[in-house]
Amino acid sequence: MRTIDLRSDTVTLPTREMLEAITQAGLGDDVYREDPTVNELQELAARTFGAEDALLVTSGTQGNLVAMMTHCCRGDEVLVESEAHIYYYEVGNMAAVAGIVPRLIKGDRGVFTGEQVRQAARGRDIHFPPSRLLALENTHNRAGGSCWTPAQMADAAKAAHEMGMKVHIDGARIFNAAVALGVPVSEYMRHVDSIQFCLSKGLSCPAGSMLVGSREFIEAARKNRKMVGGGMRQAGVIAAPGIVALNTMVARLAEDHANARRLVDKLEVLDEIVIDRASVQTNIVVADVSATGMTAAEFKARAWKKGLLVSEFGPASVRFVTHRGITAEDIDQVAMTVESILPACRSGACSI
Numbered sequence: 001m002r003t004i005d006l007r008s009d010t011v012t013l014p015t016r017e018m019l020e021a022i023t024q025a026g027l028g029d030d031v032y033r034e035d036p037t038v039n040e041l042q043e044l045a046a047r048t049f050g051a052e053d054a055l056l057v058t059s060g061t062q063g064n065l066v067a068m069m070t071h072c073c074r075g076d077e078v079l080v081e082s083e084a085h086i087y088y089y090e091v092g093n094m095a096a097v098a099g100i101v102p103r104l105i106k107g108d109r110g111v112f113t114g115e116q117v118r119q120a121a122r123g124r125d126i127h128f129p130p131s132r133l134l135a136l137e138n139t140h141n142r143a144g145g146s147c148w149t150p151a152q153m154a155d156a157a158k159a160a161h162e163m164g165m166k167v168h169i170d171g172a173r174i175f176n177a178a179v180a181l182g183v184p185v186s187e188y189m190r191h192v193d194s195i196q197f198c199l200s201k202g203l204s205c206p207a208g209s210m211l212v213g214s215r216e217f218i219e220a221a222r223k224n225r226k227m228v229g230g231g232m233r234q235a236g237v238i239a240a241p242g243i244v245a246l247n248t249m250v251a252r253l254a255e256d257h258a259n260a261r262r263l264v265d266k267l268e269v270l271d272e273i274v275i276d277r278a279s280v281q282t283n284i285v286v287a288d289v290s291a292t293g294m295t296a297a298e299f300k301a302r303a304w305k306k307g308l309l310v311s312e313f314g315p316a317s318v319r320f321v322t323h324r325g326i327t328a329e330d331i332d333q334v335a336m337t338v339e340s341i342l343p344a345c346r347s348g349a350c351s352i
């Protein structure tokens with residue numbers, strides 16, 4: 001039985017070209033800024049985003065933390081969507097490490113308006129923590145990979161800037177948004193102060209994320225990265241696949257999006273599987289399985305037994321993520337597996 005792993009796009013393995021690039025990478029001590037491959041990747045990332053500078057960090061979590069530490073002081077407040085990864089999945093690091101408190105904004109599929117930012121921001125009052133940063137997530141993971149358009153982002157960012165805040169994008173999957181909407185990532189960068197994006201998700205690198213922003217921001221972020229243990233030495237071994245990724249792996253994300261849509265088409269015919277089709281804009285499909293009579297944990301356990309790995313995403317929802325290595329035929333197999341685990345399919349061999 002072949003296992004089909006749709007838990008996350010983080011399970012992608014590096015390509016042969018990436019592995020070769022690692023063996024050939026020029027190396028040096030990056031804390032001394034002497035790793036030529038890291039320097040090349042940082043220049044490439046800055047150019048790609050139309051930013052002044054960029055910084056390699058170990059992970060998306062570290063990139064977001066370093067960005068928050070750089071934009072904020074202890075006791076400041078960050079405005080963030082109520083199910084944003086920064087708030088939901090990063091171990092409370094904003095509070096535990098950076099001393100920052102969150103103020104939550106409820107988004108519509110992860111997206112909110114400038115007016116909501118204005119309403120959430122604190123005025124000057126001796127009782128309030130200063131609202132220092134707005135953090136947006138694009139694509140929004142828990143909302144099912146939904147995208148902010150550059151215009152929506154401009155609206156929220158303008159409001160934040162007018163209120164004296166900086167704006168950071170958790171763009172772990174920002175290239176998925178850019179490919180889905182057919183816009184360059186620089187269209188996002190020009191409205192905000194910093195972006196974190198992951199090399200290690202759909203772009204298929206083994207590790208690493210990048211921060212992009214102004215020269216001044218990146219200089220301060222470099223010091224904070226050191227503080228949280230992210231000063232790496234011959235980090236060219238991480239940067240080399242990153243260069244391959246930025247040069248060759250972005251456009252193919254469209255295949256993952258097509259496979260996600262194919263999955264929705266196939267699953268939608270099953271009455272027990274409920275998907276908010278409008279949220280499926282990139283490579284993530286979140287399905288409500290409550291009508292199957294199973295909890296998400298039971299659904300996942302049954303799927304895993306049949307070689308289909310999915311993530312439990314809530315008491316009644318599961319997440320499927322498409323990525324490099326998953327084919328259209330795999331998607332058809334996934335749909336058959338899902339049908340076969342539904343209690344209604346007693347024979348275990350159903351029709352899709």
Ligand SMILES: Cc1ncc(COP(=O)(O)O)c(C=O)c1O
Nearest residue numbers: 059060061062085141170172198
């Ligand atoms: C939206 C988002 N932000 C940040 C991260 C954190 O990235 P990492 O796992 O590299 O720390 C993830 C990881 O899944 C994510 O989905």
